[in-house]
Amino acid sequence: MKNFETAYNEALNLQGYKKVNTDLAWQKFKKEQIEPTTSAKVFSLKSFMRWSSVAAGVALFFTSLYINHESTPQFATYSTGDYQAQVTLVDGSVIKVDKNSSITFPNFYDDLTRREVTVSGNASFDVASNKNLPFTVEKKGLRVDVLGTEFTVSDADSENITIENHEGSVKASDKLDPSISVILEVGDKFLFTPEGFVDLNEPVIVETPAPIISHKKAHSVYKVYEHLVEESRGQIGISYEVKMNPQDVIDADLTQDINTLIQELQESCNLVLEYNPVTKMVTINEFTAKK
Amino acid sequence: MNTSLSNIKNFEQIFKDYYEPLVNFVNSRIHNIENSEEIVQDTFTKLWENREKLNIKTSLKSYLYQATRNSMIDFIRKSKNDASSLPEHMEFVDFEDKKVDVYLIRAKIEEALDTLKPKNKEIFMLNKFEGLTYKEIADYLNMSERGIEDNIARANKQLKKYLEKENLIENLWILLLVASSI
Numbered sequence: 184m185k186n187f188e189t190a191y192n193e194a195l196n197l198q199g200y201k202k203v204n205t206d207l208a209w210q211k212f213k214k215e216q217i218e219p220t221t222s223a224k225v226f227s228l229k230s231f232m233r234w235s236s237v238a239a240g241v242a243l244f245f246t247s248l249y250i251n252h253e254s255t256p257q258f259a260t261y262s263t264g265d266y267q268a269q270v271t272l273v274d275g276s277v278i279k280v281d282k283n284s285s286i287t288f289p290n291f292y293d294d295l296t297r298r299e300v301t302v303s304g305n306a307s308f309d310v311a312s313n314k315n316l317p318f319t320v321e322k323k324g325l326r327v328d329v330l331g332t333e334f335t336v337s338d339a340d341s342e343n344i345t346i347e348n349h350e351g352s353v354k355a356s357d358k359l360d361p362s363i364s365v366i367l368e369v370g371d372k373f374l375f376t377p378e379g380f381v382d383l384n385e386p387v388i389v390e391t392p393a394p395i396i397s398h399k400k401a402h403s404v405y406k407v408y409e410h411l412v413e414e415s416r417g418q419i420g421i422s423y424e425v426k427m428n429p430q431d432v433i434d435a436d437l438t439q440d441i442n443t444l445i446q447e448l449q450e451s452c453n454l455v456l457e458y459n460p461v462t463k464m465v466t467i468n469e470f471t472a473k474k
Numbered sequence: 475m476n477t478s479l480s481n482i483k484n485f486e487q488i489f490k491d492y493y494e495p496l497v498n499f500v501n502s503r504i505h506n507i508e509n510s511e512e513i514v515q516d517t518f519t520k521l522w523e524n525r526e527k528l529n530i531k532t533s534l535k536s537y538l539y540q541a542t543r544n545s546m547i548d549f550i551r552k553s554k555n556d557a558s559s560l561p562e563h564m565e566f567v568d569f570e571d572k573k574v575d576v577y578l579i580r581a582k583i584e585e586a587l588d589t590l591k592p593k594n595k596e597i598f599m600l601n602k603f604e605g606l607t608y609k610e611i612a613d614y615l616n617m618s619e620r621g622i623e624d625n626i627a628r629a630n631k632q633l634k635k636y637l638e639k640e641n642l643i644e645n646l647w648i649l650l651l652v653a654s655s656i
Contacts, residue, residue, distance in 0.1 A: 190575060190576055190579055191579060191583075191634065191637075193576045194576045194577075194579035194580040194583055195580070195583065195602045195603075196602075197498070197502070197576065197577070197580050198502075199501065199502065199505070200498050200580055200584075200603075201497070201498060201501060201507055202494070202584050203493065203494045203497050203498075203507075203511065205489075205490050205493045205494055206490075208489075208493055208511065208514075208515070209486060209489050209490060209493070211515070212489065212515060212518055212519075212522075213486075215519075216518075216519050216522050216523075217482060217485075217522065
């Protein structure tokens with residue numbers, strides 16, 4: 184053992200030996216030498232600043248990370264500069280990241296019980312449905328749980344966050360106190376403040392309304408059309424070839440609910456509606472007063 | 475294609491095994507830790523870039539030290555613009571595996587130090603790296619000299635056991651036997 188003892192003692196007596204942060208050195212090396220060989224296309228496209236190009240590149244980049252996931256960290260962070268980008272996660276969920284924003288997301292889902300994304304800045308989500316692996320988004324003190332939907336989280340100001348749901352439903356809750364929560368249905372928009380959630384869609388409730396017997400009044404056809412569009416939150420539109428004389432006047436009670444109003448209008452006017460299952464919109468093809 | 479080097483996981487392992495010993499190997503010659511790290515990063519960059527066409531005829535360890543030595547000379551040439559201005563104490567001619575192994579062992583010792591109990595580690599480091607005598611450590615820590623001696627003996631035993639587990643002793647023995655038979 185004499186030779187080993189000598190080498191061992193020599194190793195201990197090495198002058199000026201310094202402990203080096205090898206993990207940090209490896210991260211630096213990987214970032215500079217290994218990752219660019221798989222992501223060069225992403226960053227060379229930066230100059231184009233086009234949604235589609237960046238989106239394709241980012242998707243390609245993260246797909247390549249997925250393929251090599253044995254040597255890839257479980258979570259990655261993507262930051263935009265003065266451009267927007269679209270990131271496609273490995274489950275097919277699409278995240279549109281606004282300028283000067285960043286997201287942290289899983290490169291792969293091994294050993295995860297949920298798909299967890301953290302946002303800084305603004306981002307919109309189109310989440311691929313997967314009931315076994317809930318999708319959660321965290322932003323400052325806000326947490327959003329979703330199963331499959333489209334929604335946006337954005338900074339309303341330095342303190343408050345706006346959350347707007349476009350499809351499906353989501354549950355938004357306070358990270359620190361999950362009992363403070365709201366369910367957002369399609370079209371719902373809430374403001375998350377340090378005091379809780381504020382429903383931006385909620386109408387002002389008059390506590391003691393006067394009893395309404397009849398509110399039928401003469402309105403121009405155009406005024407009624409505007410009312411229908413507004414009350415349906417844009418779900419009712421008008422065809423380019425609609426037969427409508429805006430000067431026509433019709434009797435209508437605009438205080439009643441929209442379905443009853445449409446039913447009444449179909450009886451009292453020439454109102455022809457067409458439903459498009461693709462756009463999920465109703466188009467008015469004809470709207471004139473009965474002669 | 476050199477498949478073992480093309481696998482990122484394998485490459486990471488090689489990087490993590492050799493980075494610190496190589497940096498210290500370079501630092502012992504140029505006495506600048508930042509530049510030493512830069513030189514070793516450069517070595518690994520070349521290894522990564524050429525991973526598919528590389529034909530390593532000797533051991534990977536010998537290749538890495540030879541490549542690092544070359545990177546070091548390149549670096550000094552670039553910074554001084556004249557190889558003749560290399561400091562006199564630089565030992566380029568006596569490059570041997572045996573010397574290289576000392577750095578590998580030391581890197582493993584550094585790793586193994588974390589397996590010692592904190593007190594044991596402190597005593598060992600004060601003696602081996604700070605050069606304090608048993609008596610000085612005993613006074614400093616308010617312990618008996620015998621206690622210090624026991625602690626160091628225990629640390630030595632544990633560190634050697636760790637190196638044994640890492641198979642370093644065996645590898646070193648083979649190398650030393652080969653070297654002595656030449």
